[in-house]
Amino acid sequence: MHSAYDNYIKSAITELSQHQGDFGKLKKSLCKKFGVPMPTNANLRDHYNQLLEQKKIKRSEKFEKMLMSRLIRTQSGVAVVAVLTKSYPCPGKCIYCPSEKDMPKSYLSNEPAVMRAIDSQFDPYRQMQNRLRSLELNGHQTDKIELIVMGGTFSFLPKAYQKKFITECFRGANEYKRSQKVHKVKKFIKTKRTPSEELSYQQKKNETAKHRIIGLTLETRPDYIDAKEVLNFRNLGCTRVELGVQSLYDDVLELNKRGHLIASTVEATKMLKDAGFKINYHMMPGLPGSTPKRDFEMFKALFEGPKFQP
Ligand code: SF4
Structure with a gap:
C-alpha cells in the first residue's frame, strides 16, 4: 500500500x-x-x-x-472457516443438483466460499491460511476455529485424499502466523510418519496451537454412514456431520432421484447420535412431489419425531 x-x-x-x-x-x-x-x-x-x-x-x-467488518462473523467467539474439496464425482443423481465444470458437485463458481477455494486452487493449507488472514485483516479473532469442509459427498472421496486434506487443514492452522504479510504454502516436508501418524501429529499439535480447530464439520449422504464411516469421521477429528436429508417423504426422494429412502436417514442419525456427533440436516422444501402443506407437516415431524430431531 x-x-x-x-x-x-x-x-x-x-x-x-x-x-x-x-x-x-x-x-x-x-x-x-x-x-x-x-x-x-x-x-x-x-x-x-x-x-x-x-x-x-x-x-x-x-x-x-x-x-472490523461483519462483527457477527465471530461474535460467538468462534471463527468459521469454510474450505472446499476438489472437484470429484458424486454418487448421487439428484435432479435438482447443479454441476459446473471443475467445481465440486452442487457448488457454483460464483459462491463466495467457492471463489476463495478457486483462488487457493482448492489447496486445503492455502485455503485455511488465506481465510485466517482475511478474517484477521477484518479485525476478527481467529484463535478458535470451526472448520467446515464442503464439496459434496465427503464420504465418496478417496480415503487417502480425505486424510491428506484434513491433515493439511490442521497444518495450515498450526503454521499460521498472525500478521504475516504473505502466506506462501510451506512445503510439506517429508517425514517418516505415515499419513495416519501425520494426521495425529498435526491434530495433537493443534491442541496447543494459537489457532485451534475446535470443531470440524463434514457433509455427506445418509446412505454413506455405517460403522466404518463413523470411525473414519472420528479419526479425522470430525465433531459435526451435515446430512443431505432433503425430504422425509420416500415418494419425494424417489421422484428427485436421491438414491436413498428415509430409512437411511433414520439409521444414520441414530448411529451418529450414538457416537456423539452433532448433526445438521440439509432440508429442501418445495421439491417436486411436495406441497407447502406437506412441507409444513414434514418440518413438524422433523422437530417432533425422536428419530430425527437433529
Ligand atoms: S448427493 Fe448431494 S452433491 Fe450428490 S448429486 Fe445429490 S445433492 Fe448433489
Whole structure:
C-alpha cells in the first residue's frame, strides 16, 4: 500500500472522534485530502499493522473497531472457516443438483466460499491460511476455529485424499502466523510418519496451537454412514456431520432421484447420535412431489419425531 496511506491512517485516528462514528464519510474526506483511491478496510488494517510494527503509530482500539467488518462473523467467539474439496464425482443423481465444470458437485463458481477455494486452487493449507488472514485483516479473532469442509459427498472421496486434506487443514492452522504479510504454502516436508501418524501429529499439535480447530464439520449422504464411516469421521477429528436429508417423504426422494429412502436417514442419525456427533440436516422444501402443506407437516415431524430431531 502506498506511503500516502501513512498520513491517511494517522489522520483517521485523530479525526475519528469528530466524525461521530461515520467511518465511511471520514474515509471519503481523507481520500480527497490525500488524493488516494478508496482503500478497503482490510487494506487499511494491513497497513495499520505495519505502522504498528514499525512503531510509527500507537494502537487505537477505536480505529480497530471501525475497521472490523461483519462483527457477527465471530461474535460467538468462534471463527468459521469454510474450505472446499476438489472437484470429484458424486454418487448421487439428484435432479435438482447443479454441476459446473471443475467445481465440486452442487457448488457454483460464483459462491463466495467457492471463489476463495478457486483462488487457493482448492489447496486445503492455502485455503485455511488465506481465510485466517482475511478474517484477521477484518479485525476478527481467529484463535478458535470451526472448520467446515464442503464439496459434496465427503464420504465418496478417496480415503487417502480425505486424510491428506484434513491433515493439511490442521497444518495450515498450526503454521499460521498472525500478521504475516504473505502466506506462501510451506512445503510439506517429508517425514517418516505415515499419513495416519501425520494426521495425529498435526491434530495433537493443534491442541496447543494459537489457532485451534475446535470443531470440524463434514457433509455427506445418509446412505454413506455405517460403522466404518463413523470411525473414519472420528479419526479425522470430525465433531459435526451435515446430512443431505432433503425430504422425509420416500415418494419425494424417489421422484428427485436421491438414491436413498428415509430409512437411511433414520439409521444414520441414530448411529451418529450414538457416537456423539452433532448433526445438521440439509432440508429442501418445495421439491417436486411436495406441497407447502406437506412441507409444513414434514418440518413438524422433523422437530417432533425422536428419530430425527437433529
Ligand atoms: S448427493 Fe448431494 S452433491 Fe450428490 S448429486 Fe445429490 S445433492 Fe448433489
